[in-house]
Amino acid sequence: MKTERDPFIQKRQESGVEYMRAEGQEMPLVLRLQDVRKICKDWKTFSNDDPFMIVPHSEANVRSVRQYPIETDPPDHTDYRALVEPFFRRPNDANYQVSMQHLVDEVLAAAATPDCVDAVSDLALPLQSRSLARLLNVDDSEAKLWISWGTHVFKEGDGISKGAELSSYIREKFEAAEGSDADDFFSVLNRADFQSRKLTLEEKHGFANMAFAGGRDTLIHTISSIIAYFAAHSESLEFLREDHARIITATEEFVRYVSPLTAIVRTCPHGAKVLDAVIAPGGRVGLCWPSANRDETAFTQHDEVVLDRSLNPHVGFGFGIHRCLGAAQARLIIRSLLESLCNQIEAIKLIEAIPEVEQESSFERKVGYKRLLVSFIPRVPRALRPGLAA
C-alpha cells in the first residue's frame, strides 16, 4: 500500500529503483538502504562535483555559486569540510546545549497560547533561524531578517526565485566582517586558510549559502511534522514523559519517519550500473533517503512511528563523507523541542493542516506542511492539578 510519505514501496520491493524526470533525463532513484549507503561510500564513481545539481532539479536559476562543502569531492572536500567543522561541532558543547534548551523553551512558550497558531511560521521557522544564529555565533537579532525569508530561501511556493536577496545579504556580511578578529562565521571564514591561500568570495558565499539553505526547510518540515504527529497522538507526550531515554530514540525516529529531503543526487562522470539501472557517462542518480529509511528488510513496522525504536540505522542525515554537518544541531533542536513539549504541553489540537507536497513525474510525496494551524493546551503544573497534593 502506498502512503503519502512513502510512494516508493512497490518499486523498492520489485526492483529497488524508481525513475523520475529531471533535467531532461529519466533519472534513477535508488530506493533500498544498503544500495544508498554503498553509493555514498563510492564517491569516485558517484561524484558531488557538479555545481547546482545536488538536488534533482538544477538550482542554476536560483543561486549563482557552487555550494561548499557539499558540491565538491575529495581531496578538496576533506579540506573544505574541515574549515567549517568547528562551527558545526558547537552543539556538542554542554553550555551550548543549555542555552539551546532555554531558547526552545522560550520560543515554545511564546507560541503555545490557547489561541490558534501556525506551527510553521510561529514555531518551526523561529526555532530554525534563531538556533542558526547561535550556531554561526552571530547576534540573535540577525534572525529577525532570516525569519522574514520564510521556509524556502531560494523559491517561493509558486517557484519565483528570491535567491538574489540571500546572495546580497551574504556578500554584505562578508564585506562588513573584513578585517574583524571576531569569532562569528563570517569573520572566521574571512580569515580562514584553505590549502595555503585565503578563500575567494565565491567560496565563502558558497559556504554561507549551504549554512542558510541546507538545514532550513529540512528542519522546518521535521518540526511541523512532529507537532502534527502529537496533535494526532495525544497519548504520545505522556509516553515520552515516562522514560527520558525516549527523547533520544524519538528524535531519531522522527528524522527517519519524516525524512524531509526526498533525494540528493550524484553525477557519474564515467557512467555506472546500479541494480538494473544503467547510467551513461555524465548521467545522474538520486539517493532516496525516505525510501531507504522505510526499507522493510531493515526496519520493522517500517511505516509507523515507533518512539522507542532502539535499533534505528536510518540515513536521514546521509552517510559517508558528506553526512550532514548540521546533524548535531538538528538533533539538539529536536531533542530540546521534545523536552520542552513534555514539560509545557498537555495536548495539541489540530485546527487545519495544509501539507507541502512535492510533485514529480512518477510520484508525489508529502514532505511537511505549508501551514499547520493548531492550539496548544498547556500542561497544568502538578501542584495545581485537582486531587493531587502539592
Place this chain on the structure above:
Amino acid sequence: MARITYITPDGKQVVVEASGGSLMTAAVQNQVDGIEGECGGVCSCATCHVHVDAAWISRVGPAGDAEAAMLELEDGVNSASRLGCQVPIRPELDGLTVRVVGR
C-alpha cells in the same frame, strides 16, 4: 561494575569504570576522544566504532545484522570491529580493552 580501557586514535589510554549503559555511553560520559555517539546509540551514525582487543572478541560477541551492515561500509573496519553503542556494559567485560577507530 566493569573497568574498560579505551585506546584513543592518538594512542592515549583512558580507563573508565561503568556499571551500565554501553561502550559508547561510558566513553561519551568520560570524554574519550574519537567516540561521539551522535545518534545517541541507535546504530545510525557509526561515531562509536571500536576494535575489540583480540583476547576479548568471543566474550564481547559478534555484531548484529543492522550493525554489521553499517560496519561493512565503514573505514578501518576489521574482524574486531564493533559499534560501541551496541555493546552493553556487563560485569563479565571487566578488564576489556578496545581501540577507538575515530574519524
